[in-house]
C-alpha cells in the first residue's frame with residue numbers, strides 16, 4: 061500500500077474513531093442526566109434495563125476504539141493492510157468496507173468455516 065492509501069485509511073479510521081468517542085461520551089452524560097429517581101419500581105426497572113443495554117453497546121464501542129487504535133498503530137509502522145494469517149495484502153476494496161480487517165478474504169472465509177465446524 062502506498063503512502064497516499066495509508067493516509068486515506070488513517071483519515072477514515074480517525075473519523076470513525078471520533079464518531080465512536082462522541083457516541084460514548086454522549087451516552088455517559090445522558091445517563092448521568094437521566095439517572096433520576098423514578099418513584100414507580102416498574103419505571104425504574106425499565107430504565108435499568110435500558111441502561112444495561114446501553115452499557116453493553118458502549119462496551120462494544122470501546123473495544124472497537126481499541127481495535128481502531130491498533131490499526132492506526134499498524135499504519136504508523138507500515139504494517140497495515142496485510143493478512144495476519146498468510147501475509148498477503150488484504151486489498152483496498154475489502155479495507156474500504158472494513159477498515160479494521162486483519163485477515164484477507166480467503167483466510168476470513170476459512171476461519172468462518174472452521175468456526176462453524178467447531179460449533180458443530
Ligand SMILES: [Zn+2]
Pocket residue numbers: 143144145146147148163164165166167168
Ligand atoms: Zn490471508
